[in-house]
Amino acid sequence: MNETIFRKYDIRGLADTDLTDEVVELIGRAYAEVLGAGKNVVVGYDARESSERLFNALTGGLRRGGVSVIKLGMVPTPLVYFANFTDDNAHGAIQITGSHNPAEYNGFKMMMGKETLHGDGIQALLNIIKKNAFIDHAPDATTMVERTDLKDSYLAWMMENVQRDGRKLKVVLDSGNGVAGVIAPRVINEVFGGEVIELFSEPDAAFPNHHPDPTVEKNLQHLIAAVKEHGADLGVAYDGDGDRIGVVDERGDVIWGDKLMILLSREVLKEHPGATIIGEVKCSQSLFDDVKAHGGEPIMSAVGHSLIKAKIKETGAKLAGEMSGHIFFNDRYFGFDDAIYATCRVMEILASTSEETKLSQLLSDVPETFATPELRVDCEEDVKFELPGKVAEHFATKGLEVNTIDGARVHFAQGWGLVRASNTQPVLVMRVEAATEELKEDYLQQLKDALEASA
Secondary structure, three states: OOHHHEOOOOEEEEOOOOOOHHHHHHHHHHHHHHHOOOOEEEEEEOOOOOHHHHHHHHHHHHHHOOOEEEEEEEOOHHHHHHHHHHOOOOOEEEEEOOOOOOOOEEEEEEEEOOEEOOOHHHHHHHHHHHHOOOOOOOHHHOOEEEOOOHHHHHHHHHHHHOOOOOOOOEEEEEOOOOHHHHOHHHHHHHHHOOEEEEEOOOOOOOOOOOOOOOOOHHHHHHHHHHHHHHOOOEEEEEOOOOOEEEEEOOOOOEEOHHHHHHHHHHHHHHHOOOOEEEEEOOOOHHHHHHHHHOOOEEEEEOOOHHHHHHHHHHHOOOEEEOOOOEEEEOOOOOOOEOHHHHHHHHHHHHHOOOOOOOHHHHHOOOOOOEEOOOEEEEOOOOOOOOHHHHHHHHHHOOOOEEEOOOOEEEEEOOEEEEEEEOOOOOEEEEEEEEOOHHHHHHHHHHHHHHHHHHO
16 A cells, blocks of 8 residues: 555545555545444545546445445535535545546545544554554445435525625636536526636546646636636636636736635625634735734644644634635635635625726735746655755755745745645645745745755
8 A cells, every 4th residue: 555645634646556446445444443333424526537436445445334424426525525514414524536636646535523634633544554453344234325415405505695795797617627517607607697607517537628726827728718708707717626716807817816815805804803814835925914904813824725724723713725726714604615615705705896896906906026826846755845844954044034834935035935845746836926026036046946955
């Protein structure tokens, strides 16, 4: 068994070689050991070719462990979380998904009770498997029940709890042939009316049009073109399992996750003055400054949906978000990342403005900085976690302040630069922000030089 599939905030690996039926059944049995026999777990899966096979192997293991299964079918990850939070019969949740990874990957996002499994919790599953510490139960003592009303229940909740007043909007939705397409267009159309223009809503495991990762600008080109062609008020893109959002304004300009957080945090702080708002280490300094300027309490967190959810619980934050488009509302929602609900909150804000107001105008007062997108550098799994520490030492010896909460975030005179290890892919992630284009390039080169010297 490839033990590296047990990552910091989920389980992820190559479907055909890492996630064999035998390994996946053992994962199911280990989860059942922790959850406890006699409990029920909701299980869904994304549109990947391997997902149904993994579902069968996983649920076989769960039932051998004495846990009954509520089958949700092919649904976005947020609907699995939603089912877990709203179904009194659910004691945990598992989504089978490779998220934004290439088509040959797959994995598991897990909840025990209402808590997202991460860190030591995921390692505990590995340790149970290694010790073969299982109690066998008769599978026929458990049940497999299919829930068919989940999408309708989710829509009904949105209709009841999203503010639907205001002007009608024209929005382009690009599901990237991921699983968000099975429900997102329906929700946005029925909740808001207006005009919904769909791109690539049909799930297709081959991702024939573009990869469903809205942090990569080339994946947004179809969306940008459609927004301009149709004169839309905004465009929204989803990742493969529907928990990450990408937004473009009426001009086709990308509003990256940290800038989107500025828009959302201002609205949240109107309702909750002084609220805590969480951003992660890749986010612009403008986000933290803006939250403070509007009376909020900004907190910087490590990257990772599981870690941020734990931070929300610890701090009582009303809103949290990542540069990558994971947005977590703990205001009028359940505190988990849901790109469809985040779409609703963005549209609420824009719909409440005058007919003449454009989405771009709502962020026109944010100070201009010059930043790279997320830059990914291929790096072997066995060394990727060591290199950021060496980069931190390199800059610390030069007298620069370095935040090491997640990788190395180096504070330069007029900006910052980050090097951190991805927890989902064999890459290092870099990002730089500076007061000028020239300084951005200078800081980026300094980071690259430090990385090269550390390798």
